[in-house]
Amino acid sequence: MKRNSRLSLALHTLRHMAGNPDRVQTSADIADHAGTNPVVVRRVLGRLREAGLLTSEKGHAGGWKLARAPESITLADVYLALDESLIATAPQEQPPACSIEHALHRRVSGVMKEIEESLIERLRETTISEVRGE
Amino acid sequence: MKRNSRLSLALHTLRHMAGNPDRVQTSADIADHAGTNPVVVRRVLGRLREAGLLTSEKGHAGGWKLARAPESITLADVYLALDESLIATAPQEQPPACSIEHALHRRVSGVMKEIEESLIERLRETTISEVRGE
DNA sequence: ACTCTCGCAACTAACGTTGTTACAAGACGA
DNA sequence: TCGTCTTGTAACAACGTTAGTTGCGAGAGT
Ligand code: FES
Ligand code: FES
Numbered sequence: 001m002k003r004n005s006r007l008s009l010a011l012h013t014l015r016h017m018a019g020n021p022d023r024v025q026t027s028a029d030i031a032d033h034a035g036t037n038p039v040v041v042r043r044v045l046g047r048l049r050e051a052g053l054l055t056s057e058k059g060h061a062g063g064w065k066l067a068r069a070p071e072s073i074t075l076a077d078v079y080l081a082l083d084e085s086l087i088a089t090a091p092q093e094q095p096p097a098c099s100i101e102h103a104l105h106r107r108v109s110g111v112m113k114e115i116e117e118s119l120i121e122r123l124r125e126t127t128i129s130e131v132r133g134e
Numbered sequence: 135m136k137r138n139s140r141l142s143l144a145l146h147t148l149r150h151m152a153g154n155p156d157r158v159q160t161s162a163d164i165a166d167h168a169g170t171n172p173v174v175v176r177r178v179l180g181r182l183r184e185a186g187l188l189t190s191e192k193g194h195a196g197g198w199k200l201a202r203a204p205e206s207i208t209l210a211d212v213y214l215a216l217d218e219s220l221i222a223t224a225p226q227e228q229p230p231a232c233s234i235e236h237a238l239h240r241r242v243s244g245v246m247k248e249i250e251e252s253l254i255e256r257l258r259e260t261t262i263s264e265v266r267g268e
Numbered sequence: 269a270c271t272c273t274c275g276c277a278a279c280t281a282a283c284g285t286t287g288t289t290a291c292a293a294g295a296c297g298a
Numbered sequence: 299t300c301g302t303c304t305t306g307t308a309a310c311a312a313c314g315t316t317a318g319t320t321g322c323g324a325g326a327g328t
Contacts, residue, residue, distance in 0.1 A: 004223065005317080007242070012235045026273065037318055042274065059326025062273045075242065086221060086246075089138065099267025101146045107265055108141070108209065111256045112220075119249045123242075131241055133233025139286080160304065171287055176305065193295025196304045273326080280319075288311080296303080 004086065006044050009034055010078050011128070013045065014053070018070030018129045024063040044082070051081030076123035087116040138220065140178050143168055144212050145262070147179065148187070152204030152263045158197040178216070185215030210257035221250040 013030055017023070027038040027045070034041070045064055048054045055067045066073075079086075089109040147164055151157070161172040161179070168175065179198055182188045189201045200207075213220075223243040 004242075008235070008239065011238045011242070012232070015234050015238060028273090038274095039276090039319070040317065042276090043317095046275080056274065057326075058272085058274045058324075060272050060328065062326070064274095075245075098146070100149055100265065101142070103265050103267050104145045104149060105142065107260065108138075108145070108257075111209075111253065114256065115249060115253045118252065119245065122245045122249065126241065131234065131237050133237050162304090172305095173289090173307090174287065176307090177286095180306080190305065191295075192293075192303085192305045194297065194303050196295070198305095269328100271326100271328080273324100275324080276322090278320085281317085283316085284314090286311105286313085288309100290309085291307090293306080294304085296301105298299100298301085 006082055006084065007079065009036065009041070009044050010048060010082060011075070013041070014048070014066070014070070014073060014078060014128050015131060017064070017066050018073075021066050021070060024057070024061065024065050026063040030064070047083070048078065048081050051077065053077060053081055070129040071127050073128045074124045075126050075128070076120045078128075079120065079123050085116060087112050087119065089113075140216055140218065141213065143170065143175070143178050144182055144216060145209065147175070148182070148200070148204070148207060148212060148262050149265060151198070151200050152207075155200050155204060158191070158195065158199050160197040164198070181217075182212065182215050185211065187211060187215055204263040205261050207262045208258045209260050209262070210254045212262075213254065213257050219250060221246050221253065223247075 012034060016030075016033065017025065027041040030045075031038040031041045045054055045056070049056055049067075052067055053073060054064055056062070056064050089112040146168060150164075150167065151159065161175040164179075165172040165175045179188055179190070183190055183198075183201075186201055187207060188198050190196070190198050223246040
């Protein structure tokens, strides 16, 4: 229901896999684990696969596995893989009648872009495997 | 339809008023001006009034007016008045069963908080009246 | 063949946002 | 006092987004 449940699901799953990098897990396993539905898991992890973070195999003994060393996967990689800007700036659909409105929008979305940049920068500082419980 | 149309409406209206600070405008005027509905305008501007940016009067010759000098109103004031965090972090409804999930959430929302801080800081650098067309 | 798995399309339900109508309450002027 | 203007607020419809669910086809392995 929340806006970043996809990010939470992705991070938790990756971190969980980082604890056992060679184990193959099915989307049903993961869904159980995360209290959700296998299809939802495949939807989210599918994006991570497109970004090269995971691999998936069909058939018997198929499932999901990390595609890279967990130490090389940063929070920013996950955030970008999902490509849902948490920083919202409406893309100004109409050419604005009023030039001041235009200027305001430019100003605000300029700041937003900067902020998103620095968000990604900050997220790049920590890898999946660095985060531990308590 | 977009996530920040309230912010756009608020900023544009305030900037428009800044050009003529003593003029009283009705929500119908403003709605015409912004291509929306008077009730929507009252909803958004109501928040700005609660934050002390505007005043409103009922009755004949009533309407909306700036409560402060436009040079003293920053973009951050408006953003905060609307108090809709553009930086979304789900407030972690359940106590998380898994401590790693908890740690991940803490890390991410810590970063988000910082980022929102710096967003506000950046927005505080410009006042309403500073923004001009072309 | 059979079974397991992903991939994908379609649908529902819940939620948030905008726009709209309706009406009460207050303020002002005639 | 009466009429009119305006805000304030509630209620509703329309729409988009998201999570969840079902169903089924396509590969992969036994
Ligand atoms: S349950 Fe495995 S990391 Fe949370
Ligand atoms: S129309 Fe007046 S500021 Fe845009």
